[in-house]
Amino acid sequence: MPQIQASRALRAAKCLSNTSTVLSTSRMAAPTASRSFSSTQAVKAADHAHEDHYDPPTGWLFGVKPGEKAEKEGWEGLWVYGFFGSLALGVVGYAFKPDTSIQTWALEEARRRLEVEGILKEPESKS
16 A cells, blocks of 8 residues: 655645534534635526426428428438448458468478478469
8 A cells, every 4th residue: 555645645634634624613604605625606596407308299200290301401411421431441341351270370380390291281372
């Protein structure tokens, strides 16, 4: 376990004592913002976090009435071409990947050793 440096321990104790005095005095007075270990500001209740984040339901699938055609957004075509293009590239790459299995290597190595010892004839090239 690493040794705790004295200066860090003193700083941490000072910060903890400051926050405890702020907490005890905040019950009587307005709370003060003391964020010793953070560089961001405290989030206030007025940041509109509790408002509705979605459109109310209309009863139609994706908000499109039956018989109407949905409008395409600008990113949809690029996404489709990018997705299926990368899928096709992955399939082609997988089909042409080298065979690196241990069984294939062992078979080739055994055939090479048997050919060197003269037990197995070398394959004749058909040219």
